[in-house]
Amino acid sequence: MSDAPPLRLESVARRFRTEAGELTVLTGAELTLSAGEIVALVAPSGTGKSTLLHLAGLLERPDAGEVFVAGRAAGTLSDDARTAIRRTAIGFVYQFHHLLPEFTAEENVVLPQMANATPRPAAEARARQLLGSFGLEGRGHHRPGRLSGGEQQRVAIARALANAPRILLADEPTGNLDVGTSDLVFEELLSAVRGQGVAALIATHNPALAARMDRVVTLRDGRVVPG
Numbered sequence: 001m002s003d004a005p006p007l008r009l010e011s012v013a014r015r016f017r018t019e020a021g022e023l024t025v026l027t028g029a030e031l032t033l034s035a036g037e038i039v040a041l042v043a044p045s046g047t048g049k050s051t052l053l054h055l056a057g058l059l060e061r062p063d064a065g066e067v068f069v070a071g072r073a074a075g076t077l078s079d080d081a082r083t084a085i086r087r088t089a090i091g092f093v094y095q096f097h098h099l100l101p102e103f104t105a106e107e108n109v110v111l112p113q114m115a116n117a118t119p120r121p122a123a124e125a126r127a128r129q130l131l132g133s134f135g136l137e138g139r140g141h142h143r144p145g146r147l148s149g150g151e152q153q154r155v156a157i158a159r160a161l162a163n164a165p166r167i168l169l170a171d172e173p174t175g176n177l178d179v180g181t182s183d184l185v186f187e188e189l190l191s192a193v194r195g196q197g198v199a200a201l202i203a204t205h206n207p208a209l210a211a212r213m214d215r216v217v218t219l220r221d222g223r224v225v226p227g
């Protein structure tokens, strides 16, 4: 299975029950991420970008179709098995950093590694190396509340990469930052992802940022189409 793509969505459908009736968001969506490929997901608000990322990240289950992570079908797996895949193979970055406020920047990058049974000294060394690669040496002992928005988001990216995932999923990862900081942090994100050979699916509203990636896709009528 080692030559299987890191991520494959096959005929994925997702519907929601709303007060206005049933809302079909995805219907037969297909997407394959090759190893190390960085794909931009650019689509109008409300068309299902977050829904697609939640399905790809095994946070939700599709109503139909299948999600394969490294060739392994996730649909029939237990919630525990899906959590284990998510912890080892997938990193997430959200628009808001979601760092744990009572822990330092370094601890925020250490904790997911320890949850993954990495011994603390190795986890700390990796955290320092990752934070250093984002220009945050010297900031590791600060809590998130004492960091700037750009620094917080850099820590969140370091945390997402902490367990050396094969897949990174990002939902507007710099959407909360001012334009200048957003460009800088995005550049660092792309360079880290490329440097580590991680396949990435990154939702953004910014066409200039999307153009920096290997391929652009969009959502139309519930399907993934070239953007």
Ligand SMILES: Nc1ncnc2c1ncn2[C@@H]1O[C@H](COP(=O)(O)OP(=O)(O)OP(=O)(O)O)[C@@H](O)[C@H]1O
Binding pocket: 016, 017, 018, 023, 025, 043, 044, 045, 046, 047, 048, 049, 050, 051, 052
């Ligand atoms: N749990 C839910 N229950 C009901 N409707 C939902 C649920 N989650 C999402 N939706 C609806 O599904 C549609 C797609 O939502 P989604 O968040 O995936 O869009 P999006 O493209 O990420 O939007 P944005 O760019 O604004 O974040 C929206 O109409 C949303 O209201």
